[in-house]
Amino acid sequence: MSELVAKNISKSFNDKKILDHLSFTVKDGEFVSILGPSGSGKSTLFHLIGGMLQPDDGTFLLDQEEITGKRGAISYTPQSPSLLPWRTILKNVVLGSEISGQVDYSKARNMLKKAGLEGYEHAYPYQLSGGMRQRVAFVRALLSPQDFICLDEPFSALDEFTRLEMQQWLLSIWEENKKSILFVTHNIEEALYLSDRILVLSKKPATIVEEYTLPFDRPRDQNLFLTDEFLKWKRMIYQVLQGSF
Numbered sequence: 001m002s003e004l005v006a007k008n009i010s011k012s013f014n015d016k017k018i019l020d021h022l023s024f025t026v027k028d029g030e031f032v033s034i035l036g037p038s039g040s041g042k043s044t045l046f047h048l049i050g051g052m053l054q055p056d057d058g059t060f061l062l063d064q065e066e067i068t069g070k071r072g073a074i075s076y077t078p079q080s081p082s083l084l085p086w087r088t089i090l091k092n093v094v095l096g097s098e099i100s101g102q103v104d105y106s107k108a109r110n111m112l113k114k115a116g117l118e119g120y121e122h123a124y125p126y127q128l129s130g131g132m133r134q135r136v137a138f139v140r141a142l143l144s145p146q147d148f149i150c151l152d153e154p155f156s157a158l159d160e161f162t163r164l165e166m167q168q169w170l171l172s173i174w175e176e177n178k179k180s181i182l183f184v185t186h187n188i189e190e191a192l193y194l195s196d197r198i199l200v201l202s203k204k205p206a207t208i209v210e211e212y213t214l215p216f217d218r219p220r221d222q223n224l225f226l227t228d229e230f231l232k233w234k235r236m237i238y239q240v241l242q243g244s245f
């Protein structure tokens, strides 16, 4: 069970307003994406949810309990994944579960395999490409004990085919585990393909300009990309985003 409520969140840096009274909810087991212009404050929002920053105004509730400014309540993968350079890949992905005292190495190996990282369990981060490191950070988030996951552009460094594969993989994992996911992306197709709902942010100071509930059935597969309904949504959201720059 994991429901996040953001109420009236505002944040400024040096008197410059970045987030302006944002309110939204991510329900238990829901997949919600945030689309918005570069610099609109998406990563800042994640830092606030994760407790790395304090909002100037507003509160975050996780399952009705206040978590504003608290760390460790949610699992979070930053935009530039920070792996511990002195730990092997396997030891990096179990970090979150280690803190809670429940390490499952066979599950970790299995997830790494599904992410195309078999054979790299005992390698160190410097031996991996940027895209591979991103996948490691992503596996780490999925293995963490928290039921609420924030992912900040986890697939942005991947080529088109790996990206499609990882999206499919994420959906299959999510459908098995039903964790709640808040996902940041610049890619409209990715947001449409993965999400139950999409929140569109304006440029800064960011407000939520639109919120869409998507009608596509699950489980989804890549044939969806070619349907008329998908293309219609893509065009519509493209126009809204253009207007919000």
Ligand SMILES: Nc1ncnc2c1ncn2[C@@H]1O[C@H](COP(=O)(O)OP(=O)(O)OP(=O)(O)O)[C@@H](O)[C@H]1O
Pocket (backbone or CB within 6 Å): 013, 014, 018, 036, 037, 038, 039, 040, 041, 042, 043, 044, 045, 079, 204
């Ligand atoms: N710690 C900080 N101190 C001062 N300004 C900051 C800080 N962090 C972010 N900002 C500013 O806040 C604004 C929003 O940054 P943020 O990284 O949240 O944007 P974003 O929406 O994630 O962008 P992108 O899509 O490019 O990742 C930017 O103008 C940035 O310069």
Ligand SMILES: [Mg+2]
Pocket (backbone or CB within 6 Å): 042, 043, 044, 079, 152
């Ligand atoms: Mg960002």
